[in-house]
Amino acid sequence: xxxxxxxxxxxxxxxxxxxxxxxxxxxxxxxxxxxxxxxxxxxxxxxxxxxxxxxxxxxxxxxxxxxxxxxxxxxxxxxxxxxxxxxxxxxxxxxxxxxxxxxxxxxxxxxxxxxxxxxxxxxxxxxxxxxxxxxxxxxxxxxxxxxxxxxxxxxxxxxxxxxxxxxxxxxxxxxxxxxxxxxxxxxxxxxxx
Numbered sequence: 001x002x003x004x005x006x007x008x009x010x011x012x013x014x015x016x017x018x019x020x021x022x023x024x025x026x027x028x029x030x031x032x033x034x035x036x037x038x039x040x041x042x043x044x045x046x047x048x049x050x051x052x053x054x055x056x057x058x059x060x061x062x063x064x065x066x067x068x069x070x071x072x073x074x075x076x077x078x079x080x081x082x083x084x085x086x087x088x089x090x091x092x093x094x095x096x097x098x099x100x101x102x103x104x105x106x107x108x109x110x111x112x113x114x115x116x117x118x119x120x121x122x123x124x125x126x127x128x129x130x131x132x133x134x135x136x137x138x139x140x141x142x143x144x145x146x147x148x149x150x151x152x153x154x155x156x157x158x159x160x161x162x163x164x165x166x167x168x169x170x171x172x173x174x175x176x177x178x179x180x181x182x183x184x185x186x187x188x189x190x191x192x193x
Contacts, residue, residue, distance in 0.1 A: 005180075020177045
């Protein structure tokens with residue numbers, strides 16, 4: 001666990017980023033889980049941080065994985081806010097994660113997230129960058145025969161509420177994250193009440 005506060009710039013905004021990272025097995029199932037988990041986290045942080053708390057305009061969640069030099073994943077929650085609310089919103093973001101770990105997502109959120117992943121994939125396959133990424137993954141992942149591309153939708157359809165709950169427990173551990181907050185240069189977060 002690493003927490004870092006930086007004071008830089010004059011803009012009266014704070015930028016907060018939570019980053020979870022660790023080893024991951026480079027499988028199609030894990031790729032799909034990361035896609036669905038990203039979409040669910042995005043839905044939840046928007047619902048809580050923006051809509052319920054009116055604390056930030058555009059919170060976002062993202063996941064990705066790399067196979068080289070070692071297979072690792074990264075899950076990120078990022079938002080810009082009033083500096084006085086950065087800590088409150090960070091606590092709420094951790095609560096979103098905790099709820100996913102404890103109760104799992106709703107069936108409705110899983111279905112929305114799977115549909116977003118399906119539509120994103122449908123659009124991506126029209127782009128050269130997608131195919132370049134597929135070739136790169138195939139060439140750099142031991143044992144990859146390239147057939148994953150044909151099994152994505154089936155793997156996506158198989159994702160359940162319990163799968164996402166377990167992924168949240170495994171991939172978003174409270175004892176292994178980096179938190180970075182960028183405050184304005186002259187802001188004193190210790191005086192926030």
